Amino acid sequence: MTGMRAAIWIVLVLILGAILNGPLAHRMALFGAAPDLLVIGVACLSLFLGRAAGAVVGFVSGLLMGSLTGEFLGAYAVSRAFGGFVAGWAPRFLLPQLWITGPVVTFLSTLTVDLVFLLIAPQNDLGSWVKLSILRSAYHAGLCVPLYLLLLRSMKTAANR
Amino acid sequence: MEPSGIRPRDWIVLLALVVLGAVLGADRGVVSKPLTDTVRSVFCGPQGIVNSALVSTGDLFIGIGQAPHLRNRVRELERDRAAAVSQQVKIDELDQENRRLHALLETLRQTPGKPLPASVIAYYPQTLTAMLSVGSEDGVRVGNPVVAPHGLAGIVQLVDRNSCVVLMVTADRFAVGSRVAREGSRAAGVAKGLGGDMLLLDHLSEGADVAVGDKIVTSGVGERYPKGLFVGTVKQVWRDRSYGYMRAWVEPSVQPDALEEAIVLR
Numbered sequence: 019m020t021g022m023r024a025a026i027w028i029v030l031v032l033i034l035g036a037i038l039n040g041p042l043a044h045r046m047a048l049f050g051a052a053p054d055l056l057v058i059g060v061a062c063l064s065l066f067l068g069r070a071a072g073a074v075v076g077f078v079s080g081l082l083m084g085s086l087t088g089e090f091l092g093a094y095a096v097s098r099a100f101g102g103f104v105a106g107w108a109p110r111f112l113l114p115q116l117w118i119t120g121p122v123v124t125f126l127s128t129l130t131v132d133l134v135f136l137l138i139a140p141q142n143d144l145g146s147w148v149k150l151s152i153l154r155s156a157y158h159a160g161l162c163v164p165l166y167l168l169l170l171r172s173m174k175t176a177a178n179r
Numbered sequence: 180m181e182p183s184g185i186r187p188r189d190w191i192v193l194l195a196l197v198v199l200g201a202v203l204g205a206d207r208g209v210v211s212k213p214l215t216d217t218v219r220s221v222f223c224g225p226q227g228i229v230n231s232a233l234v235s236t237g238d239l240f241i242g243i244g245q246a247p248h249l250r251n252r253v254r255e256l257e258r259d260r261a262a263a264v265s266q267q268v269k270i271d272e273l274d275q276e277n278r279r280l281h282a283l284l285e286t287l288r289q290t291p292g293k294p295l296p297a298s299v300i301a302y303y304p305q306t307l308t309a310m311l312s313v314g315s316e317d318g319v320r321v322g323n324p325v326v327a328p329h330g331l332a333g334i335v336q337l338v339d340r341n342s343c344v345v346l347m348v349t350a351d352r353f354a355v356g357s358r359v360a361r362e363g364s365r366a367a368g369v370a371k372g373l374g375g376d377m378l379l380l381d382h383l384s385e386g387a388d389v390a391v392g393d394k395i396v397t398s399g400v401g402e403r404y405p406k407g408l409f410v411g412t413v414k415q416v417w418r419d420r421s422y423g424y425m426r427a428w429v430e431p432s433v434q435p436d437a438l439e440e441a442i443v444l445r
Contacts, residue, residue, distance in 0.1 A: 036222050041230035069189040077196045081203075085218035091211055092204020099196040103189070138204070 024067065027169065028075055031059035036082045046161075051153035054128075056083055058162045060098055061127035062169055064105035065114050076102025076131075093138040101131035114173075120166025121159035128155040276439075282328035283440050295319065295443040300342065307350035307374065307435055309333070313443055314341040322403060324444045330409030330432030331355065331397060332441050343443070347435040348372055348410070356400035357410050357429075364388035367398050370410050370429055378411055383425035389416050395429050405444065 035056040043052045056079040064072025080098035084091030105127040112119045132151035141147040203211050242249065287294050295318065297311040313319050315338045323335040325345045333353065337344040346353055353372035357380060358365060366387035370378045383389060393413040399406025411429040419426050 036218075037225045037229055040222075040226050041233050045233060069186075070192040073189070073193045073196055077200065080200070081214065082218055082222075084203075085211075085215035086222060088215065088219075090204075091215065092200040092202070095203060096197050096200035099193060099200065103193050106189075 023172065024071075027172065028063060028067075031063055031165070032056070032075070032079055032082060035059040035079065036086060039083070040086060048157055049153055051150055051157050053154065053157050053161055054083075055161075057098065057101060057128055057131055058124060058158050058165065060102045061105040061124040061158070062120060062162050062166045064102040064127070065108055065120065065123050065166075066169055066173060067102075067106055068109075069103050069106035072102035072106030073099045074102070076100070076105075090135075090139055093135055096138060097131045097135035100134045101127040104130040115170070117163070117167060117170070120162050120170075124162040124166070125155045125159040128158045279328065279440055283442065286326065286328045286442060293318070293445045295445055297325075297441050297443055299438050299441060302436060302438070304436060307347045307372070308336065309345045309347060309435065309438060309441075311335075311343050311345055311441060311443065312341070314339045314343050316340050317443075318445050319343050319443050320445070324404050324408070325441050326408055326444060327433045327438055327441050330411070331404070332433045332435070332438055334403075335443065345441070347438075348378060348431050348433060349376065349435055350374065355404055355410065356398040357395045358398040359387075359389055359413075360394040360396040360407075360409075361388075361390075364393070366425075367400075368425075368427075370395060376430075377414065378429040378431050380413065380427040380429050383427065385418070385424050387425045389413060389425060389427050391416060 035058075039055045043055055046053055060072070060076045060079045063075055067075060076098035077095045079102075080093075080095030081091065083098070084094040087094075105123050108114075108119065108123040108126070112122065129151065132147075132154070136144075136147060136151075283296060287296060295313055297313040299309050300312050301310040303309070309332075311319075311325070319335055319338050321335055321338055325332045325335060331348055333345040333347040333350070335343050336346040348355070348370075349372045351372050351374035355370050356367070357370040358367035364387075366383055366389050368380045368383040368387070370380050373379055380389070380395060391413055395410040395413060397404040397406060397408040397410060409432045411431040413427045414430050415428040417426055418424070
């Protein structure tokens with residue numbers, strides 16, 4: 019995904035993710051795991067953008083998140099940069115055309131984001147954090163499907179022209 | 180799938196981002212403050228709008244999400260309500276019983292002789308008789324008058340060891356000497372049961388002073404019934420031309436089917 023179409027998707031996903039994340043995400047909590055819509059957006063976008071662009075998008079999303087929460091600006095930015103990087107790496111091993119690729123990559127990307135965040139900003143209750151992280155990753159994998167299918171369709175439309 | 184291989188550019192970009200992130204994390208807001216302030220000011224408005232929309236529709240989604248829980252809660256509340264209604268019915272019943280027993284106690288205090296309180300065990304509307312919980316072992320004899328808090332209820336017809344059968348005032352075999360309990364009138368007659376709801380006050384002398392609303396009490400004639408027991412209230416008076424004397428319909432003071440406690444006068 020390149021050019022104007024990519025730029026539109028990036029702006030749209032980041033802005034919508036930033037707007038909806040605060041008011042909506044905590045209302046969607048499942049078993050204590052609230053989703054992070056920006057991470058889902060970064061994972062899905064990065065699949066089509068590649069490693070470097072995915073890392074940049076992840077970094078920007080981290081800046082947005084850190085700015086909105088007022089905390090861990092650097093930790094958010096770096097951890098999501100890694101998340102985007104990992105997601106952008108996935109097409110080397112997985113076919114983006116398959117619908118299952120999105121959930122799998124989002125799961126791994128979220129785990130990466132959480133792991134890097136944990137390394138930068140250690141948590142007191144490691145057991146709960148790990149459990150919550152796995153739960154959140156699985157939740158993200160489920161939630162990413164609509165966005166991933168939309169992006170996939172957009173890709174196919176662009177390729178057919 | 181993309182061809183495998185490591186492009187240094189990607190790693191350089193990542194490294195640059197890590198360094199930038201580290202700088203932003205280390206500067207404690209000095210450099211990043213304008214950025215974070217701007218981001219917050221830009222997104223604050225739209226987030227507020229989204230939040231308001233979510234709050235206003237939140238109850239709907241919460242309701243949908245909690246539907247099974249709410250359904251169970253409604254069932255619990257319905258059960259609680261049914262139990263509360265049942266309790267209230269019991270309380271009302273106990274309250275009524277309490278009032279009846281108070282009235283009975285008062286009647287006991289005012290009743291001459293040796294009054295014996297009893298419960299109605301059974302009532303037979305076909306024969307207009309009732310079975311009481313006292314019998315010969317309690318000193319009950321055939322012919323003992325039975326009264327209720329409101330007045331005369333009947334007369335003991337049969338006696339067993341632990342129970343007795345009372346012929347109620349409205350039964351067609353029942354008759355009691357009665358008179359008008361009004362100052363200025365000494366009109367006397369016989370109150371008879373006819374098997375219906377009313378008593379017939381018969382054998383009143385021609386020109387007897389009886390009026391609708393008069394209270395009728397036992398006259399004491401015959402010594403079976405004590406004098407002054409309330410029998411009923413006159414509802415209609417007429418002159419029977421065939422026999423040449425007055426007659427009256429009397430509403431009995433005691434409704435046989437409503438009797439639950441009674442006093443046997445021994």
